[in-house]
Amino acid sequence: MITSITTYRVTYADTDPMxxxxxxxxxxxxxxxxxxxxxxxxxxxxxxxxxxxxxxVASVNTKYLRPIKYDELITxxxxxxxxxxxxxxxxxxxxNENGDLSNTSEVTxxxxxxxxxxxxxxxxxxxxxxxGEGLS
Amino acid sequence: MITSITTYRVTYADTDPMxxxxxxxxxxxxxxxxxxxxxxxxxxxxxxxxxxxxxxVASVNTKYLRPIKYDELITxxxxxxxxxxxxxxxxxxxxNENGDLSNTSEVTxxxxxxxxxxxxxxxxxxxxxxxGEGLS
Amino acid sequence: MITSITTYRVTYADTDPMxxxxxxxxxxxxxxxxxxxxxxxxxxxxxxxxxxxxxxVASVNTKYLRPIKYDELITxxxxxxxxxxxxxxxxxxxxNENGDLSNTSEVTxxxxxxxxxxxxxxxxxxxxxxxGEGLS
Amino acid sequence: MITSITTYRVTYADTDPMxxxxxxxxxxxxxxxxxxxxxxxxxxxxxxxxxxxxxxVASVNTKYLRPIKYDELITxxxxxxxxxxxxxxxxxxxxNENGDLSNTSEVTxxxxxxxxxxxxxxxxxxxxxxxGEGLS
Numbered sequence: 001m002i003t004s005i006t007t008y009r010v011t012y013a014d015t016d017p018m019x020x021x022x023x024x025x026x027x028x029x030x031x032x033x034x035x036x037x038x039x040x041x042x043x044x045x046x047x048x049x050x051x052x053x054x055x056x057v058a059s060v061n062t063k064y065l066r067p068i069k070y071d072e073l074i075t076x077x078x079x080x081x082x083x084x085x086x087x088x089x090x091x092x093x094x095x096n097e098n099g100d101l102s103n104t105s106e107v108t109x110x111x112x113x114x115x116x117x118x119x120x121x122x123x124x125x126x127x128x129x130x131x132g133e134g135l136s
Numbered sequence: 137m138i139t140s141i142t143t144y145r146v147t148y149a150d151t152d153p154m155x156x157x158x159x160x161x162x163x164x165x166x167x168x169x170x171x172x173x174x175x176x177x178x179x180x181x182x183x184x185x186x187x188x189x190x191x192x193v194a195s196v197n198t199k200y201l202r203p204i205k206y207d208e209l210i211t212x213x214x215x216x217x218x219x220x221x222x223x224x225x226x227x228x229x230x231x232n233e234n235g236d237l238s239n240t241s242e243v244t245x246x247x248x249x250x251x252x253x254x255x256x257x258x259x260x261x262x263x264x265x266x267x268g269e270g271l272s
Numbered sequence: 273m274i275t276s277i278t279t280y281r282v283t284y285a286d287t288d289p290m291x292x293x294x295x296x297x298x299x300x301x302x303x304x305x306x307x308x309x310x311x312x313x314x315x316x317x318x319x320x321x322x323x324x325x326x327x328x329v330a331s332v333n334t335k336y337l338r339p340i341k342y343d344e345l346i347t348x349x350x351x352x353x354x355x356x357x358x359x360x361x362x363x364x365x366x367x368n369e370n371g372d373l374s375n376t377s378e379v380t381x382x383x384x385x386x387x388x389x390x391x392x393x394x395x396x397x398x399x400x401x402x403x404g405e406g407l408s
Numbered sequence: 409m410i411t412s413i414t415t416y417r418v419t420y421a422d423t424d425p426m427x428x429x430x431x432x433x434x435x436x437x438x439x440x441x442x443x444x445x446x447x448x449x450x451x452x453x454x455x456x457x458x459x460x461x462x463x464x465v466a467s468v469n470t471k472y473l474r475p476i477k478y479d480e481l482i483t484x485x486x487x488x489x490x491x492x493x494x495x496x497x498x499x500x501x502x503x504n505e506n507g508d509l510s511n512t513s514e515v516t517x518x519x520x521x522x523x524x525x526x527x528x529x530x531x532x533x534x535x536x537x538x539x540g541e542g543l544s
Contacts, residue, residue: 013436016284017291017342023193024285027160028421046479057159059199064192070289071454149300152420153427153478160421164285182343206425207318295465299432329431333469
């Protein structure tokens with residue numbers, strides 16, 4: 001399993017009348033988590049797109065365990081458990097400022113050719129790096 | 137089963153560099169779907185809150201089947217299959233402008249006391265209406 | 273002067289811990305206002321883009337006069353006062369559910385060639401329609 | 409003049425079909441700029457609210473000079489030029505990843521009593537700090 005950690009400060013823009021992170025805005029946290037993980041591998045999602053692969057989201061399963069409040073500095077933990085094939089599954093845990101687990105999610109992306117919009121294999125470079133990190 | 141239908145026009149604000157609805161913005165569609173369903177029952181979520189009950193989201197399971205493009209007039213179909221107990225589960229289907237099924241989701245909400253933040257039973261009024269509509 | 277009216281229901285997603293529309297989300301209202309005005313002319317902003325013209329926003333000046341609350345059905349009034357040249361200026365007034373003026377803004381867009389990103393003249397078709405509506 | 413600098417990574421969530429930051433999402437950047445400036449003073453906007461003062465936005469004037477692209481690490485420069493009285497004016501400059509000035513704005517906030525929603529003077533503590541920093 002590969003794990004990446006990043007932090008995020010909750011804004012007024014993120015929150016709702018309950019004073020907590022709006023449930024729809026967690027998707028942005030997952031995006032930040034997986035984007036920063038890829039950056040740690042030495043390249044970027046932007047480069048993957050520019051090289052001809054889109055990675056749209058196919059499904060999201062998420063559980064909201066505790067509210068996250070305005071201005072909290074939260075932690076996004078992103079994990080990969082296996083090599084991507086037709087799909088790539090990111091597992092996220094979000095911890096509030098006190099370190100309590102607040103949200104878990106499983107976000108599945110697929111690989112599409114930018115031009116044809118047809119399914120393609122994951123970028124060679126990505127697979128190589130993940131193998132090097134010990135995934136199988 | 138009770139079903140409610142509403143429509144929504146996709147904005148530039150909703151869409152991403154792929155020119156399609158950003159995956160995180162579907163949560164707003166589910167919110168609109170359940171809010172308009174409650175309005176059809178003759179009251180509003182705002183009134184439920186003012187009467188002392190919060191309904192935070194506990195979980196979301198969603199599948200993205202087809203992209204939804206900028207400026208499409210989409211249809212949000214919201215269904216309830218059973219009477220709420222500690223939880224209330226909304227089922228959503230989103231159809232693109234051509235009528236193709238584009239997204240399905242299951243959104244579970246819980247009932248909390250506004251003051252104590254403790255779990256409470258669903259508002260009597262809501263349960264009565266749903267029974268009247270044939271749910272059990 | 274040409275004026276177009278549209279309505280919008282404020283969502284939980286739009287609001288902040290004060291229970292009112294987040295100041296950044298008004299931009300979406302202006303977008304809806306100008307998009308629906310163009311639709312009333314018989315074509316769409318999407319078609320303008322597809323025909324090779326982008327219309328990015330160059331400036332926004334806005335005054336927040338009254339808060340707009342969650343679930344209010346607000347009215348967006350959009351006006352054009354003169355024919356677009358290099359720039360097109362939309363004037364917006366937003367009224368809350370009681371009809372009180374809540375926000376005014378002036379949003380200026382420019383015309384760019386989709387391919388070259390260079391400034392171009394407004395689409396002929398748009399200018400013709402606006403002249404037909406009496407603008408000069 | 410007091411100036412504060414912070415950075416922000418542009419997300420997919422922030423961008424639109426043009427592949428650039430949606431014009432409405434800049435408001436969040438101004439929010440981050442002023443919030444981080446206040447944090448540098450040794451307290452937080454959250455504390456100001458908890459102490460009984462709301463600071464809603466009264467007006468925004470902004471100019472979009474260059475597009476900001478997906479994944480750019482941008483710089484938000486926030487300045488105060490004078491002591492707040494009934495109003496507090498934040499001046500923002502946003503620079504793209506290459507250091508080019510991309511957006512300027514002037515955001516004016518007012519001070520309201522949390523309970524009465526009536527205008528009040530700026531928090532004593534804030535004024536003291538700003539005087540200490542040389543503002544007049």
